[in-house]
Amino acid sequence: MGCHKDIGESYMHNTHYRTSGSITAGGLDSFFHLASLSYLYQDSGRVTAASRNGSYFQDLAYPEGGSGLPGQRQSVSAPIEFAIGSGDKAQSYGYWKPAGQPKQLPLTWVSESRTWTNSPGFPTRKAFYDRVILSRCLECHASYVSKTDVPGGPEMVMEKMEPSSIIYGIDCERCHGPSIDHVRYHTEYPAEKQPRYIRSMAALSRQQKNDLCASCHSGNDQSMLRPIFGFRPGDTLANYILPSFGGTGKEADVHGKQMQLLMSSKCYQQSQMTCQSCHGSHDNQGKSKELFVSKCMDCHKGSSHAQELKSDATACINCHMPQQASKAIGFNDPMGNKSILYMLRTHRIAVYPSDSNTLQPGVPDALHKEITRQK
Numbered sequence: 001m002g003c004h005k006d007i008g009e010s011y012m013h014n015t016h017y018r019t020s021g022s023i024t025a026g027g028l029d030s031f032f033h034l035a036s037l038s039y040l041y042q043d044s045g046r047v048t049a050a051s052r053n054g055s056y057f058q059d060l061a062y063p064e065g066g067s068g069l070p071g072q073r074q075s076v077s078a079p080i081e082f083a084i085g086s087g088d089k090a091q092s093y094g095y096w097k098p099a100g101q102p103k104q105l106p107l108t109w110v111s112e113s114r115t116w117t118n119s120p121g122f123p124t125r126k127a128f129y130d131r132v133i134l135s136r137c138l139e140c141h142a143s144y145v146s147k148t149d150v151p152g153g154p155e156m157v158m159e160k161m162e163p164s165s166i167i168y169g170i171d172c173e174r175c176h177g178p179s180i181d182h183v184r185y186h187t188e189y190p191a192e193k194q195p196r197y198i199r200s201m202a203a204l205s206r207q208q209k210n211d212l213c214a215s216c217h218s219g220n221d222q223s224m225l226r227p228i229f230g231f232r233p234g235d236t237l238a239n240y241i242l243p244s245f246g247g248t249g250k251e252a253d254v255h256g257k258q259m260q261l262l263m264s265s266k267c268y269q270q271s272q273m274t275c276q277s278c279h280g281s282h283d284n285q286g287k288s289k290e291l292f293v294s295k296c297m298d299c300h301k302g303s304s305h306a307q308e309l310k311s312d313a314t315a316c317i318n319c320h321m322p323q324q325a326s327k328a329i330g331f332n333d334p335m336g337n338k339s340i341l342y343m344l345r346t347h348r349i350a351v352y353p354s355d356s357n358t359l360q361p362g363v364p365d366a367l368h369k370e371i372t373r374q375k
Helices: 005-011 029-034 135-141 172-176 180-188 206-214 258-263 289-300 304-308 315-320 365-374
Strands: 020-022 038-040 046-052 055-061 076-079 082-084 090-096 102-104 107-110 115-118 142-144 147-149 159-161 323-331 340-345
Touching (some): 029 046, 038 115, 135 142, 289 304, 289 315
Antiparallel strands (some): 020 082, 090 107, 107 115, 147 159
16 A cells, blocks of 8 residues: 555455455444344244444344244354455355354345345254354455364364454455565665566466466365465466366356356457456456446457447346356255345356346256346
C-alpha cells in the first residue's frame, strides 16, 4: 500500500482478497437483517445465527419436550470467528478449537437466495459442529497458516494449526512471490523505478501464468506432492500435484475446475489466451457481464455473429459461458433434498444448446426446473 496505493485499494475489493477473513464486529449485520436466522434439523434441533455484544454465534437448541434423538439433545453454541468465501455467492464459517483445530459451522450463507442453510455436505439429521477444516482447504482460501503434523493426534486429525499465524485472503505475495527484499531495496532506493526482487506477470510465460492460477483453480481433489503454500510464481505446478485421471475437460465441475474447463475450450486451444486475458487480477470486476463481453470482442469484433448481437451486452457470456449447477456443492433442505443449487458460470467457452443454462452433467433431471426457477 505504501508504494502501490491505487492497486492496493482496488484489490481490497477483489474476491481473491475477500475469499476468507476474520469476523469483526458488525461484519455480518447485513446478513442478519436479510433472512430468517434459523434452520430446523430432522431431530428437532434448531440452529440459529445469533448476535450478542458485537459477536456472532451459531446456537443449537431443542424444543422443550421435543423429540430429539437420544443422546443428541445437548445445546451447543460456537462463535463465528472466520469466514471462508467472499460472500458474493456464498460464505461458510468456522471457529478455532483450543487444540489448534479449525472447525466448520453448520450454517452457510447463500447470497443469491439470501438464505441461511445447512453447510454443503453436512448431514440433515442433526446439526454438526465437528467437521475439521484442513490446511488443504486454506491453501486456496488463505495465504498462509503455520501447521505441524500430529500423527495419531486428537480426533484422528493429523495436523495442528496456529490461529495467530493465519493470513486470511489471497495476498500480493501469492501471485508475486516473497517481497521483503523488494520492499527493502525500493525503500532504500526510492528513485529506482525498475522493479527488483519481485515477479511480474508480464515476465511469466503463458504456461507459468496458467500454472499460477491453476494452483487454486484446478480443484482440491487431487493428490498433493507438497503444500501449495510453497508455490511461487514461475514454479511448475506438476511439481506440486500428481497427474489427475478424472474430472477433466468438459466433465470438470464448475466449482474449482476453472482451468480444466478453460483448457477444453477452442478459444484457449487456438490462441495464446491466459486467465489474465479476461480477468484483471487487481480489480473488483464483480458480476460485470458487459466488461467480460468486451474481452470477447477483443478477439471476435470482426465476427458477423458478434455484430448481429452487439446490442445485447450480455449475449456472449450468457450463451457461451452459461451458469451451471455444481455437482460438488449443493445445499440441502431439512428433508435432505438439494433444493438450493450452487450456480456458477462455466469456464468452458463453447456452443451450448438453447436450454443449456438448465443442464449440467451429473445433475438429476428433477433439478432442472428448480434451476430455471432460481435463475
